[in-house]
Amino acid sequence: MKKLLQEKMSELLSLYVDGQLSEAEAREVEQHIRENENVRQEFKELLQLKQLLASKPRVEENTSFWVALSQRIETQPSYTTTTAGVLAFKPLIIIAATMILFLGIGYGIYSYFQQTQTLSSEQHRHFHSSLVPVFSHISKDDALQFILFGTLPFDRERRTVLELDETDRQRCKINIWKNTPRVHNNNNCTVQKLVTEAKLNEEQQRLLDSILIIAQERIRASIFMGENNVLAIDPSLPSIKRVIAKSIYSTLHPRQQSSIQRLLATNNLRHKVHYQQQLLSETKKTVHQIRRIPRNRLFVVITPDTLMYSTISLSDSLNEIHRTAYADHEYHCRRLVEQFIQQDFSMLSQQTIGNGPSTDKMKRVLQVEITTFGNSWFQDDDTFRVNKSLSPHNLTIVPAEANKNNQHKDKHGN
Amino acid sequence: MEIALGSRDIGVRARSFVSCEQSEQSTNYKMEAAPSTARTVELSIDEIRRLNDEELVKLFQQGKEIAFRFLVERHQSRIRNLLYSIFHEREFADDLAQEVFIKAYRALHRFRFESSFYTWLYRIAINRSRDEMRHRKLQRFFSFEQLDEGVEAELQARIATHPKNRDDEELVALGLKMVPEPFKSAVILRDIEGLTYEEIADVLKCELGTVKSRIARGRAMLRKVLKPLLEEPRQ
Missing domain, CATH: 1.10.1740.10 (RNA polymerase sigma factor, region 2, helix turn helix motif)
Structure with a gap:
């Protein structure tokens, strides 16, 4: 009985310190506190306890919480579909299952042939790591720049640059340069310049805009980076570039094409612009053709110690978050790029081909060389046909020659 | 006819992109499109x-x-x-x-x-x-394994150390470990997170009366294990 009373008193005291009692109840409790030593002691302790708990320091801010979380959301499979919802679409599920089955068989056959074609590259596997698109915020000017000149700056200061070297028809080289001199950045053909120089009409401007949107999207889906200095490149990037460049030219009239060529010539363009007599009525076709550039499932994946030709896992669910969480994503990518270009890839050295221009200031981080199987990589005459079996026959990584020397010099320079 | 259709198709594509960026550019092409978006x-x-x-x-x-x-x-x-x-x-x-x-x-x-x-x-x-x-x-x-006994012994040993060398936060944490659920979470929500009784009832999906007694009992348990600490005069 006493214990029960004690418990009742404890609860009343607990409510009293929180100000949860009515006026009359509070008076009653106060009276107990005054009159009863035990109750007074308990009340004091309760106040102290409350103070102790309230003064407990809170956990400090975790700035990388969101970045880590967004990656986890992206990589974890969704498991929220309820059974009821699934059952409601039973016929659809059967159809879907059948389709998946057929697709599976189809892919099995496809991958069998793919594998036979990629004999000399590393075996085909799946790369498990969360990768983020490096160029999720690529501007239209940068996209145009890449389409025309094949250079893509990794950072705002344009110090690290990805470059497609297409001088060789059989091979395509993807270079990553660091500390690039101004020469590389002189090619500046902005959308504005192109529009004024070639006097594009409203229709053409809209078309250009649409094409650039597709280009942005394709470039975004072609280059990924992850923790531990991982870089994944879609080997069809050069042909994407080619096809989009051609579709931009094809929207122009011959006179406009020649003025564009003048503009590009002053900016030291690497490849020739082919004149094309194409009517505007073909433009719808053009955009459709670009959309039909096959999406490569297999990526060239480069890590500090391996070179793979493999599928990568990317879910689209969080792409929007990546796209819109601007500052975080950019910071994250900049850090990844920074780490990547500091990496020494000499372990990957298989063969050194063509050193290319190299000065003290300019450093090539690495060069990926992709050779196609059998036929040539580009088909100049045939505008929109893209080789569907884009699996590279050979992958070669050429690490920066004298990279260590340069680093050495840098250290001394600093 | 085909031209018109085609262009409309493309126009729509461009427009939908613009609207998804929440921009008021409408269909007009703007030169500084990229930076402005x-x-x-x-x-x-x-x-x-x-x-x-x-x-x-x-x-x-x-x-x-x-x-x-x-x-x-x-x-x-x-x-x-x-x-x-x-x-x-x-x-x-x-x-x-x-x-x-x-x-x-x-x-x-x-x-x-x-x-x-x-x-x-x-x-x-x-x-x-x-x-x-x-x-x-x-x-x-x-x-x-008897974890609770270990915790209690550790707690008592730590309380016994001199106040100068003692980490009160650690003690509170150990004390909280001794309080069983559902009393612990009620106390934490009230005294550390500072939720109101009504909010706690909402979080724990229970009646207000239950919340009141859980907090009181949780505090009583915690008071018991931290008693030596509370009995000391505090500045």
């Missing part, structure tokens, strides 16, 4: 940042997943702090907090605004931590 995204992010929880949830349910980011930013420290108070393991608490937010992300489109967003979030966290504790209990059962 970047600016609009940042601007609209600022606007989104100013929205309250409810508006953010609605935005998320309309397909703007970006809203979730701000909900996370706003509430992550609360949830992390709650889980840290329960488990007193920093990394584990962060890990669990991520699971809580992942769960929230997956369930947010079903959120019906019957309670406030953060009490809902607290509820997920409390449920998740209960699962975890159940799991641990089971593990302990199978490993025949």
Whole structure:
């Protein structure tokens, strides 16, 4: 009985310190506190306890919480579909299952042939790591720049640059340069310049805009980076570039094409612009053709110690978050790029081909060389046909020659 | 005819892109398209940042997943702090907090605004931590380990040390470990997280009377284990 009373008193005291009692109840409790030593002691302790708990320091801010979380959301499979919802679409599920089955068989056959074609590259596997698109915020000017000149700056200061070297028809080289001199950045053909120089009409401007949107999207889906200095490149990037460049030219009239060529010539363009007599009525076709550039499932994946030709896992669910969480994503990518270009890839050295221009200031981080199987990589005459079996026959990584020397010099320079 | 169709198709494509960027450029092509869209995204992010929880949830349910980011930013420290108070393991608490937010992300489109967003979030966290504790209990059962005794002995030993060398925060954490559920979470929600009795009833999905008695009993237990600490005169 006493214990029960004690418990009742404890609860009343607990409510009293929180100000949860009515006026009359509070008076009653106060009276107990005054009159009863035990109750007074308990009340004091309760106040102290409350103070102790309230003064407990809170956990400090975790700035990388969101970045880590967004990656986890992206990589974890969704498991929220309820059974009821699934059952409601039973016929659809059967159809879907059948389709998946057929697709599976189809892919099995496809991958069998793919594998036979990629004999000399590393075996085909799946790369498990969360990768983020490096160029999720690529501007239209940068996209145009890449389409025309094949250079893509990794950072705002344009110090690290990805470059497609297409001088060789059989091979395509993807270079990553660091500390690039101004020469590389002189090619500046902005959308504005192109529009004024070639006097594009409203229709053409809209078309250009649409094409650039597709280009942005394709470039975004072609280059990924992850923790531990991982870089994944879609080997069809050069042909994407080619096809989009051609579709931009094809929207122009011959006179406009020649003025564009003048503009590009002053900016030291690497490849020739082919004149094309194409009517505007073909433009719808053009955009459709670009959309039909096959999406490569297999990526060239480069890590500090391996070179793979493999599928990568990317879910689209969080792409929007990546796209819109601007500052975080950019910071994250900049850090990844920074780490990547500091990496020494000499372990990957298989063969050194063509050193290319190299000065003290300019450093090539690495060069990926992709050779196609059998036929040539580009088909100049045939505008929109893209080789569907884009699996590279050979992958070669050429690490920066004298990279260590340069680093050495840098250290001394600093 | 085909030309017109084609151009309309492309026009629509361009327009839909523009509208999704929340820009007022309409169909007119703007030269500074790229930088300006970047600016609009940042601007609209600022606007989104100013929205309250409810508006953010609605935005998320309309397909703007970006809203979730701000909900996370706003509430992550609360949830992390709650889980840290329960488990007193920093990394584990962060890990669990991520699971809580992942769960929230997956369930947010079903959120019906019957309670406030953060009490809902607290509820997920409390449920998740209960699962975890159940799991641990089971593990302990199978490993025949008597954890509580260890904790109590350690607590008493630490309280006995000189106040100068003592870490009161550590003591409170150890004390909390001694309090069983559901009393512990009630005390934490009230005295560390500072929720009102009504909010706690909402989080724990129970009657107000139950909350009152749980807090009182939880405090009584904690008072008992930390008694030597509380009896000392404090400045």
